[in-house]
Amino acid sequence: MPEQPPYLRIADELRRRIMEHMWEPGDRLPSRTQIGQECGVGENVVRRAQELLISQGMLEGRAGSGTYVAEPRQRVRIVRSSAREQPEGSPFHADMKAVGRQGDWESRTDAKIPAPPEIAARLGISEGDLCVRTTYEFLADGRPVQLSASWEPYDLTAGTLVVLPEGGPHAGAGVVNRMAAIGITVSHAVEQPEPRQATTEEASLLGTQKGSLVTHIRRTYYSDQGHPVETADIVIPASLCEIVYEIPIGR
């Protein structure tokens, strides 16, 4: 006798009401106490049901304020392929342009940061060697959609015009173009995507729910000499972005 648990029944009920446009996106739901009394269940049952729908991206909880019907935001398509690298402009600008959005970013660069163990391993340098670290917050139409922290060995660019990724004449041109400017040819990138849950800080920066799913990409650019020239940790929230890899098959 598969009797459905109360909280799933309430979840279905809430889903039904949203589907029937009883509440529109952006609307605030009645309080848990109200819904509970109306449906004849305890308020925790309502809470469980709402948590389920929140995890599915259908509802959105705001502490102290209420539970809201989530806006069906169109996801940004982020293309990750060789075609992404253009002789001019940044890869992110190209992504945003392709979906008709305005692409901007905020960045903060710290020069001469000692490399932590994992970064050192990825860059093929020694732990504690100096790096230039730049943290990014990428925005689509002014709203954050992607986080990133980029690391470059300080020795590689020291004394050149491209020491600072977001400064000088090649500011914001992307790693490939900047390296090209100092005579380094970037031949390939390796990306390692991993699913995980957003930290509270990430969720806050991205404006997503706390446990929401993200793809954490560890990307490393290599020169034609086979040496790593840059590595980055990129955090892409599933609710805001879709990731697309294009792979040529040429035989």
Added chain:
Amino acid sequence: MPEQPPYLRIADELRRRIMEHMWEPGDRLPSRTQIGQECGVGENVVRRAQELLISQGMLEGRAGSGTYVAEPRQRVRIVRSSAREQPEGSPFHADMKAVGRQGDWESRTDAKIPAPPEIAARLGISEGDLCVRTTYEFLADGRPVQLSASWEPYDLTAGTLVVLPEGGPHAGAGVVNRMAAIGITVSHAVEQPEPRQATTEEASLLGTQKGSLVTHIRRTYYSDQGHPVETADIVIPASLCEIVYEIPIGR
């Protein structure tokens, strides 16, 4: 004064004991009642702590049996790039060979299945058009590490030797090689990785924990004519595999 909640204290305690080899991988922990009494907390506090460590892949809960220290299984590296496609052999074999593991798979093909809406859209055919569907369970050293469901338009291969992906002279050779055998050149693939939690069925098939994280890749192969020739849903558990995309940058 940020006072640490009891369940986090217990989690740290359990972590510490594991680090100090008080319990070895594969060992069963004492029951929650026992741990609770020993540490002076309720057993639900122990449960919370264990859930946390389980979600981090450090512990493993087996219903009716006990909670165990997870075996530190080496993850399989799955490379997704053009280099993966070889004139002979399957891409999966190449992956496994590269990490020194034996690669096998079990498959089941159903011919003439009507295409569900999403598959039809991805293949550029009409809903209900007939397809050949093959579901796979990929094994590394005999243990499942990856699930996949592949769809091909029936019209494309009907009457040829490669109708059945896992039958005939080109069995298991991969989509690119099979299509080449009937004169179709596959020019590129598009992969869309998305993070989500494993369903109960997937977790059971893969031998992972229930809510564990997976990367669900929607992959579509396109011919040089620009038409989709195959699409697949690939489920890769984060605890067992690491995914690597290699992207050439050539200017």
Added chain:
DNA sequence: TCGAATTTGTGCGTATGTATC
């Protein structure tokens, strides 16, 4: 400006289900 009321979020307890031995 501040504080009280409201609402969501977190932690913990208890009862029951279910799988394993």
Added chain:
DNA sequence: GGATACATACGCACAAATTCG
């Protein structure tokens, strides 16, 4: 089949955040 242990669902208390008078 019984005993044991994990898994699930529900309830309660309190904290944190927001809103509003």
